[in-house]
Amino acid sequence: TQLLEQSPQFLSIQEGENLTVYCNSSSVFSSLQWYRQEPGEGPVLLVTVVTGGEVKKLKRLTFQFGDARKDSSLHITAAQPGDTGLYLCAGPCRNTGANSKLTFGKGITLSVRP
Amino acid sequence: GAVVSQHPSRVICKSGTSVKIECRSLDFQATTMFWYRQFPKKSLMLMATSNEGSKATYEQGVEKDKFLINHASLTLSTLTVTSAHPEDSSFYICSASDAGRNQPQHFGDGTRLSIL
Numbered sequence: 001t002q003l004l005e006q007s008p009q010f011l012s013i014q015e016g017e018n019l020t021v022y023c024n025s026s027s028v029f030s031s032l033q034w035y036r037q038e039p040g041e042g043p044v045l046l047v048t049v050v051t052g053g054e055v056k057k058l059k060r061l062t063f064q065f066g067d068a069r070k071d072s073s074l075h076i077t078a079a080q081p082g083d084t085g086l087y088l089c090a091g092p093c094r095n096t097g098a099n100s101k102l103t104f105g106k107g108i109t110l111s112v113r114p
Numbered sequence: 115g116a117v118v119s120q121h122p123s124r125v126i127c128k129s130g131t132s133v134k135i136e137c138r139s140l141d142f143q144a145t146t147m148f149w150y151r152q153f154p155k156k157s158l159m160l161m162a163t164s165n166e167g168s169k170a171t172y173e174q175g176v177e178k179d180k181f182l183i184n185h186a187s188l189t190l191s192t193l194t195v196t197s198a199h200p201e202d203s204s205f206y207i208c209s210a211s212d213a214g215r216n217q218p219q220h221f222g223d224g225t226r227l228s229i230l
Binding site: 035041042045048088090101102106107 | 118120148155156157158160163205207209218219220221222223224226
């Protein structure tokens with residue numbers, strides 16, 4: 001079973017602070033995806049990382065895929081209250097073809113105080 | 115971007131009622147759609163994989179007679195919660211992806227089901 005461990009589970013910070021959260025596994029993934037979900041809504045895709053060592057930026061969010069493709073990090077610079085939400089990482093299950101089902105981490109609940 | 119529409123967004127029903135939830139891919143064809151259940155402040159739990167033109171594949175522990183899935187076309191999948199009871203109350207979310215490897219899943223906005 002491919003497991004994704006996300007940490008920390010909960011994070012409460014002040015507006016303007018920087019933060020880094022993690023998504024780790026002992027398994028290799030062909031890709032990892034990060035989603036943000038707000039209460040009462042579905043997850044929204046933020047980024048997909050595919051290549052080991054890849055870094056992708058989305059405004060104040062920086063995503064990195066580990067060299068061995070077993071882990072990923074999300075760094076947020078100068079957090080805003082609008083960044084508040086549940087951050088989920090997910091990766092395709094091994095040995096599945098196109099339209100793979102995903103395995104999800106348990107998520108990171110981020111609260112940014114004004 | 116890929117858009118997935120889920121309807122209804124909220125349902126409140128009496129115990130014993132059957133409830134149908136629709137999931138549509140609006141601007142792409144989805145040969146596969148996925149149905150998830152999510153408990154408060156928890157991650158998504160995959161219930162079943164819905165394949166167009168064939169039977170759904172259910173995850174272990176999910177009752178296929180309780181949660182009926184139909185994938186009628188390349189843009190529509192439905193989940194019917196049959197004879198719903200209060201313990202079926204939850205947030206149900208569907209997703210779909212374009213064909214091909216490494217294609218991300220795009221999610222609907224979810225359906226809040228409350229059984230009285």
